Amino acid sequence: MAQAGGVMNQPNDGKVYTKQWVVDFMLDLVGYGTNSLGDLSCMRIVEPSCGTGSFLYEIIRRLLANSSRRDYLSLKDAIRAYDIDQECVNHCKDTSRQILVDDFGVDAGTATALVSDWVVCGDFLLDHVEEDVDIVIGNPPYIRATDLDKDKRRAYVGAIESMSAGTDIYVGFFDRALDILKRGGKLCFICADRWLQNRYGKILRRKIVREGNLEILMRMHGVDAFAEEVDAYPAITLVGKDEQQERFKYVECDESFSEENIDMLQASLNSDEDGNGDAWHLASLRMPFDPVAPIPLGTKRTVCFVEQAQERLPSIEDAGISIGIGIATGCDGVFVADNPDVAEGSRMLPLFYMRDYRRKTGKHRWLVNPWDDKGNLVDLDEYPRMREYFESHRSRLENRSVVRKSRNQWYRTIDKINYSLLNKPMLLMPDIAQEPLPVYNEGRYPHHNCYWIASEQWDMCALGGVLLSRQTKDFIDCLGVKMRGRSLRFQAQYLRLLHIPGFDTLSKEIVAGLQEAFERLDRDAATKWTARMYEEAGICCVRM
Template structure:
């Protein structure tokens, strides 16, 4: 059995290395030197570089930014303090993995160039062979622990990972739940490789800190680790190339839970890096030049999202969550518009010559850009009826239309999973939702946009929408636009490119509301009136009443 397992792992390693040599997207984004320095200093790598027990690993080294920076520190220690690591120390100091042999070669060459003035060519041959390993870190076995783990784990959409590898990753890493990207697996494995009091420092998207797919990882950290440092790099160019998501530095240690230092939008200088290290090693330090510093004792709790706002905002959210039900508990429902898998095929002009029963008026985010519904003549093709997927032969005009795009439609993942129904949309279209009154909420915006639809359109997948059994939708619109909706979304969502937020169902469902029947009839009438307009200031006054806000909470609302 052991031999079979080893063979299977070997085959997967080979598949991973083939993937590494391919031109497929592998989430390679290289970190800027000043950010690398911040992570190495804050995590203690720089301070403990010459300690005999120091063991460092970088699980996805790319072209070696972190290892090169460490090599430069080794050289600096020699030049300024005449401290030279023995060959044995040096050989045992670092492990660096990557699935790309070309990346490994570049990293080796650059490290050799840095250390060649201290060590001989033969010595460096031994060092580089020991340091750099051309293999899939996630599939590798280890019989040692590490004092420091640093790096920039790959950010790869699960759709681009070879199927067999993805299945193996999910089998091995229990925190890789739902649609978790591969960096979650890197976190899990690295945490398990930390020695007692060891430190992990990663720069990565911050989505997992709040999203559902990060719940397993957050729970693991809460049980056995300590979040030492969170650096919000919103607005910073932390990488050598542009990325769609804003990154953050998370520094996690194998210690008991204590306080967490939270830094927002830092000005990263050498002095700043050293000051951050001092903050982490001296609990009495509570101010920091170069960034807004918040010291928190309550950030990590079970699998709950990590909320990084001010203490006043969090106190307000906590009260609202204690005293009021969720949006859906008050009789509202949150949905996402239908994903088609090919909008160019499925979103068509209303005059397209197919069976009329298969066309439903549709709205996309493009028609909501101005904050109001811009009329359009588009429809979404409905490939479902009351019994499920339609019998295509019963709709000859639609069949002939789809056959024009047969190759495109059959190439979609959904079609490969259900080849008999190669023509169906990814999501089911519900005609009754098109005719229902609803509030339309575009997904990616800097501020919450809420638009009333009287029942004219079926939303496309770039739009979330809310229907209600009890709440008047105009009144609900007034409440959401008063600032309450924005406060909840900002707390639970993460920023992406352009400073935008994700107004997703999982975040919208966090919003707390009073029960409609518990609100004074006069206020209900006024909220309904205001919801037909854009008077957010008047809405704030009424919202402060229905949530029984104190003066501090009113200030947070913007009154």
């Protein structure tokens, strides 16, 4: 089992290693050692996070097998492999030296000199690295922003254009790799693909459109590509340092995709046609006109539907619909109560708790509300029961970051109450689900674990039919990040990407059909009537 450096959602710097067949496929993808690039001794290749080295070892084997030079010291600039872990660097040097001596007959002194140049202990994002290189390839670390050392994170944000305080570290590797490539060079990484569609990937998307060309994206969610199970959602991404083209090749792999599927896929990638295999499909997709917009991904027909709706119809907010998230309290153990009598009745708001709804617990919860309708904290002296309740939890409430700068607001929630939502009909969506699950709500205030949707223009049950439909799933699936088990995120930032007609353009028949489908929670009927809705608006709809 091959080992190549790279962290995939493991604690801090824990390593997860790429399997050998993936390493081979990626090197073939950039043409390194396939004869398409000719004599490799004239090229320079960089591995930015070499770990224990299988990208590096295979690079060495291919370099020596495809080099016309037998003055081995002349190859000292052909490879650079970086890692911040000295132990990994030492291991890579020892193994690389052994490969040179045992497999290629290089004398020990020359081998030692070569690996001393090739393998470097350093931080690829901060230290001086080789520039004007032909290829950057590997499996960069996947460390969440919250797991980065604060000083290190600050340094990365200062040095890397695409990184912010909330950016996971692999984004910086894309950015720096693009900087050091020569014109016509290739960047090929296997790592998380969230940057393509989430908020923190905006700057990187813009940079790649401005300075490079997304050629291939191969989504491998659930594929057995690593030496151990990972929580991240990886893709192989190939970017050229060329002018951005109108289209790129998108490969969607089933979880069963394996080494046995590579040859047929490679043949299809080398052609100009879309294709399908036993565990994959390939489609040529169009890059969005907006360089920072999420990139739609999916089957060509589904992406075409989404793009038509985006181009011809108003966004869901422009159609008169408001979207937001439920209240974050900062201390649910105090502010969310099972007993409605812990404070005065006027201070207790019935709360909608999505987890209770989905588990059908029948449980009721209340929010102990410290805010008045003007957005000010109430005077606790006017509510002695609430004062007594909060005082009994004072140390817990005071020990929250939200109140450390305003000690006199020690009993505040993170969010204020939006009084315009009280007793207003609305739809609520769970954060994570495999299908859209809109819930009608009136009279209960939404908790932070769900998103609310309200409108003065749309009928809520008709809108519920639209949101229940598979067309809504298609939108979120094409434009939103994926979770474990192919679950989707129905966050406000993705719901706002929906495009629908204005309510006043719908026929009475379609409105009635959508209403009935939602009231019966009939997804097939909701999909049928939503297809009719889009077709009347001139949008060719995939689902019926």
